[in-house]
Amino acid sequence: MHALSFALDGAATSMQHPAIAAFTSGLHKKGQHLRRPTKHTAFPGAIPITETDKVTCERQTGQVAPGNALMGKPSQCSCKHGYPQAFFLDPTPTQQFKRRSMDRVNSGLLKLTCPLVVNAIDILEDEGFINNINSNLAKNEEDGELAKCMNDAHAIHSSARKNLIFCSARDNADESNDGNQTLQLLQSKLGVKGAECFLDAGVAGTNPLSMKKDVKCLHAWMADYLFRITDGDCDDGMTTNHPIGEAILQSLAERGIDYTGTDSCYLVCSGGVNVEGGDGAITVPVARNKQRKKKDKELERRRRRQDQNERF
Numbered sequence: 001m002h003a004l005s006f007a008l009d010g011a012a013t014s015m016q017h018p019a020i021a022a023f024t025s026g027l028h029k030k031g032q033h034l035r036r037p038t039k040h041t042a043f044p045g046a047i048p049i050t051e052t053d054k055v056t057c058e059r060q061t062g063q064v065a066p067g068n069a070l071m072g073k074p075s076q077c078s079c080k081h082g083y084p085q086a087f088f089l090d091p092t093p094t095q096q097f098k099r100r101s102m103d104r105v106n107s108g109l110l111k112l113t114c115p116l117v118v119n120a121i122d123i124l125e126d127e128g129f130i131n132n133i134n135s136n137l138a139k140n141e142e143d144g145e146l147a148k149c150m151n152d153a154h155a156i157h158s159s160a161r162k163n164l165i166f167c168s169a170r171d172n173a174d175e176s177n178d179g180n181q182t183l184q185l186l187q188s189k190l191g192v193k194g195a196e197c198f199l200d201a202g203v204a205g206t207n208p209l210s211m212k213k214d215v216k217c218l219h220a221w222m223a224d225y226l227f228r229i230t231d232g233d234c235d236d237g238m239t240t241n242h243p244i245g246e247a248i249l250q251s252l253a254e255r256g257i258d259y260t261g262t263d264s265c266y267l268v269c270s271g272g273v274n275v276e277g278g279d280g281a282i283t284v285p286v287a288r289n290k291q292r293k294k295k296d297k298e299l300e301r302r303r304r305r306q307d308q309n310e311r312f
Contacts, residue, residue, distance in 0.1 A: 043088045043109060043160045045227035046072030053084055059271045060113040062284040069093035069106055071164075076229045078259065081266035085114035085259075086223035091161050091198075092182050105189065107198060107205025109157050110223035116265045118285040120257045121218045121248065129251060130215055133244065137213040145243045150213060153224055153244075154202025162199055215244060222248050222259075 054067040060083075072088035079085050089106045112118055137146050165182050186195040202208040204220035215221055225245025252259055268284060 042164050043072055043227065044156060045075050045230055046088045047075045049073050049084075049087070053087070055271070056083055056269050057087060057113055060115055060269055060284070061111075065093075065104070066111055066113070074226045074229065078226060078229060079114065080261040081269065083114070083266065083269040085117060086110055086112045086226045088227070091164060092186070105186070105198065107201050108203070108217070108220055109160060110203075110220055110227065112219040112223040112226075114259075114261075115268045115285055116257070116261060117222060117252075117259050118219060120252055120255070120259075121222060122285065123255075124248070124251055125218055129248075130218060133215050133247060134213065137215075145241070147213065149241070149243050150203075150215070151208070153221075154206065154208035157202045157224075158200055158208065161201070165199070218248055221245060225249070 049070050049072060053073060054070055057067045057070060058064055066087070066089065069089045070087045071090050073084040074086060077084065087110070089109055089111055091106050091109060093104060093106065112121070133146070136144075137150065140147055183195065186198060189195075190198055197207060198205075200208065203215075203224055204217040206214065206216050221244045225242045225248070228240050228242050228245070230240065249259060
């Protein structure tokens with residue numbers, strides 16, 4: 001286990017996480033101060049958000065919290081109506097409110113918000129599409145485009161997270177995030193080992209060192225794909241080649257889903273009409289959080305018990 005401790009004066013101790021050492025040692029070179037990234041360049045393919053984007057995100061998700069953590073959106077808009085379909089999140093959003101405690105962290109850096117695509121991918125996950133991709137990964141665990149796509153994406157997400165936390169990737173000094181303080185808050189909330197895993201996490205908070213390759217969340221991988229759609233070259237090691245995202249898109253297309261939108265899907269994002277019910281209607285997605293999963297599992301257990309009682 002790596003010790004994740006820092007001296008109070010801001011200098012890293014000798015027993016620090018290797019990734020932290022890489023970032024802190026690179027801040028100064030030959031007496032020259034290196035340019036720190038701004039918050040909207042902290043993730044490859046991201047551009048700044050607007051206040052309107054925050055409102056759109058709240059309409060798309062039905063949640064306020066994600067809007068408070070937004071830091072960027074894809075540089076190229078894929079929606080035919082011009083609305084953002086995914087966002088780049090601050091991993092430690094509570095720090096922008098200058099709190100001394102950390103009651104929320106985002107292990108996943110990207111959030112897919114387009115109601116049309118989110119609902120469609122919900123169905124894909126329910127149909128077991130994650131297992132299909134994982135099976136292909138297991139067949140070519142070390143080689144193959146799927147494995148390379150996963151490994152590269154995990155590395156990019158981990159690097160961006162550390163960049164934000166330890167390089168103070170903010171727009172100005174008033175919003176600057178003290179990396180040492182954030183680390184201490186992370187350790188107090190997650191523990192030393194948990195903080196280390198948080199920093200190293202890849203797409204959707206996945207442990208990239210896990211023996212089992214698992215895409216975990218199709219929504220996160222679709223969001224990652226959207227950030228790679230660009231007219232020019234991607235930066236920071238990110239490439240436009242994304243077989244996982246392409247596999248998701250192909251599966252959506254086979255089901256008649258156009259990820260760029262329908263004629264009326266904009267109604268949810270615009271807030272002009274509350275679209276509910278009816279064939280083909282687009283609704284605000286239900287958050288797939290732990291509480292919902294626990295509820296679904298309990299309902300499934302009750303159904304199995306009921307079926308067993310009816311048989312006997």
